[in-house]
Amino acid sequence: MNRPKPGRILPSEITPEAVHQDRRRLLATLGYAGVGLALGGATAARAARTGPVPTVTRNAKFVARETPNSWDDITSYNNFYEFGLDKADPKENAQDFRTQPWAVEIAGECDAPGKLTLEDILKPHALEERIYRFRCVEAWSMVVPWMGFSLADLLTRFKPNSRAKYVEFTTLLDPRQMPGQRRAVLEWPYVEGLRIDEAMHPLSFVAVGLYGRWLPNQNGAPLRLVLPWKYGFKGIKSIVRIRFTERQPRNSWNIAAPDEYGFYANVNPAVDHPRWSQAKERRLGGSLFTARVDTLPFNGYGEEVASLYRGMDLRKYF
Amino acid sequence: MKRLAFCGALVPLLWLIAAAFGIAGLSLGPNPSRELLHFTGKTALNLLWIGLLASPLRILTGDPAWIRPRRIVGLFAFGYALLHFVIYAALELGLDFSDLAREIVKRPFIVVGTLALLLLVPLAATSTDRMMRRLGRRWQSLHRLVYPATVLVVWHFWWQVKKDVTEPLLYATALALLLGFRWWRAQARRDPHASNTQRGT
Numbered sequence: 001m002n003r004p005k006p007g008r009i010l011p012s013e014i015t016p017e018a019v020h021q022d023r024r025r026l027l028a029t030l031g032y033a034g035v036g037l038a039l040g041g042a043t044a045a046r047a048a049r050t051g052p053v054p055t056v057t058r059n060a061k062f063v064a065r066e067t068p069n070s071w072d073d074i075t076s077y078n079n080f081y082e083f084g085l086d087k088a089d090p091k092e093n094a095q096d097f098r099t100q101p102w103a104v105e106i107a108g109e110c111d112a113p114g115k116l117t118l119e120d121i122l123k124p125h126a127l128e129e130r131i132y133r134f135r136c137v138e139a140w141s142m143v144v145p146w147m148g149f150s151l152a153d154l155l156t157r158f159k160p161n162s163r164a165k166y167v168e169f170t171t172l173l174d175p176r177q178m179p180g181q182r183r184a185v186l187e188w189p190y191v192e193g194l195r196i197d198e199a200m201h202p203l204s205f206v207a208v209g210l211y212g213r214w215l216p217n218q219n220g221a222p223l224r225l226v227l228p229w230k231y232g233f234k235g236i237k238s239i240v241r242i243r244f245t246e247r248q249p250r251n252s253w254n255i256a257a258p259d260e261y262g263f264y265a266n267v268n269p270a271v272d273h274p275r276w277s278q279a280k281e282r283r284l285g286g287s288l289f290t291a292r293v294d295t296l297p298f299n300g301y302g303e304e305v306a307s308l309y310r311g312m313d314l315r316k317y318f
Numbered sequence: 319m320k321r322l323a324f325c326g327a328l329v330p331l332l333w334l335i336a337a338a339f340g341i342a343g344l345s346l347g348p349n350p351s352r353e354l355l356h357f358t359g360k361t362a363l364n365l366l367w368i369g370l371l372a373s374p375l376r377i378l379t380g381d382p383a384w385i386r387p388r389r390i391v392g393l394f395a396f397g398y399a400l401l402h403f404v405i406y407a408a409l410e411l412g413l414d415f416s417d418l419a420r421e422i423v424k425r426p427f428i429v430v431g432t433l434a435l436l437l438l439v440p441l442a443a444t445s446t447d448r449m450m451r452r453l454g455r456r457w458q459s460l461h462r463l464v465y466p467a468t469v470l471v472v473w474h475f476w477w478q479v480k481k482d483v484t485e486p487l488l489y490a491t492a493l494a495l496l497l498g499f500r501w502w503r504a505q506a507r508r509d510p511h512a513s514n515t516q517r518g519t
């Protein structure tokens with residue numbers, strides 16, 4: 001169980017492990033769907049880190065059938081190279097990461113650019129809970145109850161103009177706080193991009209929490225993207241800049257290995273990574289003998305997003 | 319020394335079993351088969367280079383005792399490598415043999431790993447006292463296969479990393495030193511003017 005250091009969050013604000021365990025048992029017996037609302041409402045009050053306590057409502061339109069992974073699975077097995085290369089590193093190295101104060105710069109092809117504090121960003125949005133499947137390009141996956149708001153709702157606030165064909169996102173660059181950035185494993189800062197219609201799609205989500213609590217640092221605090229039909233690396237973490245562009249932005253993994261990672265990175269069981277198959281995935285949290293599950297096109301969100309890519313050769317635009 | 323090596327090489331296995339069954343608070347984490355795969359692969363490689371350390375140590379210290387634990391270390395290296403393969407086939411792929419066959423031919427890093435494993439098979443098979451006696455001098459030559467096998471393993475390791483090759487680079491450097499030492503010795507022996515005429519492997 002991830003317990004933030006004393007002083008950063010009052011111990012009383014943290015959901016005790018026993019409560020959490022009870023809840024998980026409840027989830028297991030009732031099936032998650034029945035308790036999602038209660039869960040969101042009850043824990044949000046204890047986890048507040050900034051400003052007024054958010055009320056979280058579950059968005060019934062976006063609830064995966066699968067049982068969510070445990071808090072432990074979701075917060076102790078992360079790819080966040082800014083905090084180390086091993087899956088366990090981010091949890092270990094991100095504990096002292098400061099996410100307050102936090103500002104996000106809005107730039108590029110829009111009528112309302114500027115610099116917003118995290119509080120400004122959050123203010124107009126009602127937080128909702130969505131349970132999404134999450135598929136890493138490394139062929140493992142989990143199911144996560146995120147808390148946040150629709151990316152489209154955020155982006156429209158900045159009034160993108162007609163030249164805004166794409167959106168670029170940038171992670172914080174701070175090698176003092178992010179030890180992984182002291183080595184040139186990737187080109188820092190981490191950058192990602194979306195076509196504007198992808199960004200405006202109802203599934204595209206800005207997460208600021210999970211399991212009704214504020215996002216732990218290792219999961220990309222204070223705000224990150226969640227794009228459930230794409231490989232996890234598109235879900236850029238700890239965002240400090242959003243820029244509307246006319247040209248397709250660069251994205252970090254594509255810069256690092258263009259033959260292995262594309263710009264689109266839509267989950268696609270038919271297109272292998274050069275070094276491993278994408279046909280199946282390992283759902284985290286199973287036992288040693290749990291079989292892998294089949295990977296679905298667009299991670300099972302094809303009905304919603306396939307039309308974005310009509311007429312495109314998905315082998316070429318992987 | 320031999321018994322010590324035996325016990326030492328057994329430690330990773332004990333850790334592995336404890337972690338798999340959640341003994342002593344150990345755990346394999348959210349992706350247990352992957353953890354086992356990496357752990358056994360790394361252990362096999364570590365034992366391989368430790369085995370390669372034996373003969374330089376003997377030569378540098380002049381103490382033949384360093385050679386004695388070598389066979390047991392090598393055997394354990396093979397054991398962990400085999401376990402690594404079994405974990406891949408049985409736990410990662412769930413004994414889907416068509417998947418296994420496809421992966422083995424399709425992924426260069428797995429082709430290289432498989433070759434390494436195959437090279438280790440005859441070495442493990444001839445590691446008994448009887449085989450040693452029966453093969454005589456040929457035993458030595460046969461067991462030099464451990465050099466290409468270890469090179470292939472480091473290559474396999476190198477190829478499977480996603481981005482950062484620091485760790486395999488360290489292994490490659492260590493291996494280069496260990497093999498370079500042997501090459502240097504062989505050169506020195508061939509050179510009649512060299513003062514050092516001791517035989518070694």
Ligand code: HEM
Nearest residue numbers: 356359360362363399403406428431432434435471475478
């Ligand atoms: C049939 C033979 C083999 C197969 C199918 C195989 C398969 C694999 C796979 C799938 C991985 C993990 C790749 C990933 O995480 O993406 C791996 C990693 C590795 N393997 Fe093998 N391997 C084989 C032989 C060997 C042998 C013989 C050794 C050593 C003696 C070895 C040592 C390693 C090491 C050191 C790693 C990296 C572990 C780490 O990153 O911690 N492999 N192998």
